[in-house]
Amino acid sequence: MIFPILGPYAVEIKGATPILMGLALGGYGVTQAIFQIPMSWLSDFFGRKRIIIIGLTIFCLGSVVAGMASNIHIMIIGRILQGAGAIAGSVMALILDNTRESQRTKSMAIVGASIGISFSVAMVLGPVVAAFFGISGVFYLTALLSILGIGLVSFGVPSQTAIFQRRPASALYKLEEINRVCRDLKLQKLFFGIFSLHFILASIFSFIPSSLEVIFNISRDIHWKLYLPVVLGSLLSVLLILNFFEKSSRSETIFILFIFILSLSVLGFLSTKTLVIYTFFLFIFFVAFNYFEAILPAMVGSQVSQINRGLALGLFSTSQFLGTALGGVFGGWIFQFDSSIWRFCLIPIICWLFLESRPAWIRRV
Numbered sequence: 001m002i003f004p005i006l007g008p009y010a011v012e013i014k015g016a017t018p019i020l021m022g023l024a025l026g027g028y029g030v031t032q033a034i035f036q037i038p039m040s041w042l043s044d045f046f047g048r049k050r051i052i053i054i055g056l057t058i059f060c061l062g063s064v065v066a067g068m069a070s071n072i073h074i075m076i077i078g079r080i081l082q083g084a085g086a087i088a089g090s091v092m093a094l095i096l097d098n099t100r101e102s103q104r105t106k107s108m109a110i111v112g113a114s115i116g117i118s119f120s121v122a123m124v125l126g127p128v129v130a131a132f133f134g135i136s137g138v139f140y141l142t143a144l145l146s147i148l149g150i151g152l153v154s155f156g157v158p159s160q161t162a163i164f165q166r167r168p169a170s171a172l173y174k175l176e177e178i179n180r181v182c183r184d185l186k187l188q189k190l191f192f193g194i195f196s197l198h199f200i201l202a203s204i205f206s207f208i209p210s211s212l213e214v215i216f217n218i219s220r221d222i223h224w225k226l227y228l229p230v231v232l233g234s235l236l237s238v239l240l241i242l243n244f245f246e247k248s249s250r251s252e253t254i255f256i257l258f259i260f261i262l263s264l265s266v267l268g269f270l271s272t273k274t275l276v277i278y279t280f281f282l283f284i285f286f287v288a289f290n291y292f293e294a295i296l297p298a299m300v301g302s303q304v305s306q307i308n309r310g311l312a313l314g315l316f317s318t319s320q321f322l323g324t325a326l327g328g329v330f331g332g333w334i335f336q337f338d339s340s341i342w343r344f345c346l347i348p349i350i351c352w353l354f355l356e357s358r359p360a361w362i363r364r365v
Contacts, residue, residue, distance in 0.1 A: 005130045006135070013071065014072065017072075023079075031086070032088075035083070055086060056146045062085065063082060064078075089313035097309070106243070111294075186303050197293075198321075198324045201324070238287060267346065269281035
C-alpha cells in the first residue's frame, strides 16, 4: 500500500527529499534482507510461532512509529523497524513443517496466491485509504493487520509440538551448521534462482508502468485493471498446473522449461508494441514467476533436514530481498538508456539456466 502513495504524498512530509523518500521506501527491504537469516535461524531453536509473533510485533511497532512520524527521518526509522520484523523464512518453514511432502508445493503456491492477491488489492486500497485518512492512516492499517496476524498465528495455526524438534540453545553459537547450509551446491542454485527471479521482477517493473503510460496511453491510476486479471489468472493457471502435474512439477526438465518460458516472456514484452501481445507475454511471465515462487521454497525445504529448515529458508529469503533491491537499482539505472538495452536484464536468467543445466553431485544437508 505504501509504494503507490509515498511519492504523491511526499509534499505533506516535513523534510522530504527524493533521496530520503528513497530511503523510506528502500529501508524496509534492507532490514528485511539483514534480519531474515537471524530470525529464521532463531526459529530453529525457539519455535516458528514464537519468532513469527515477535516479528509481527516489531512490524506493528514500526508501523505505529511511521504513522506518528512528524518528519521524514522518523518515518524512515519506522520503515526500518517494519523491515526488522523479518518473518518470511520462518513462515515458510512453519508451513513446510506442517505439510506432507506431497502437498508442500501446493501449499507454497497458495502462499504465492495470497501474496499476489494482496499485492493487487494493496495497489488499489493504498490510494483509497490515503485519500480518506492520509499516509498515516495507511501505516495504522498495517499495524492493525499485524495485530490480526498475531491473533491468527496464536490461535489459528496448529501446534508444532508433535513434529518440531527444538534444538538446545547451546547449538545456537556453533556456526558449523550455517557453513554446511551455505556450502550445499543444490541450495546455492536455489538461492541464486530466487535472487534472479526477483531481480528480474524489480528490474522490469521499473519499465512496465512507464511503457503502459507512454506506449499504450494507459493512465497510471488504472494500471491495476491490467495487473489484477493478469496476476490472478496466472495464479489460477499455476495452481491448475501443480494439481494436474503434481508428480512431475519438480522434475529437472520441467524446471528448466519454465526458466526458458520466463526468459522468452521477458524478451517478448520488452520488444512488442501491441497491447494484446504485451499483455499475453506479461501473463506468461507471471505464470513462470508464480511457478517458481511455489516450487523453489518447497525444494529448499525438501533439501534440508527439519532442524536446519529455518536457517536455509532465511538464506533463501535474504537472497530474494537482495534480488529485489539490486534489481530495483539496476532497473532505475538502465531506465535512462534506450529500451533495447533492457535485454541485459536477462543475464541473471541465462546464468541461472547455465547453473541448472550443469549436473553435480549434491549432498543432502
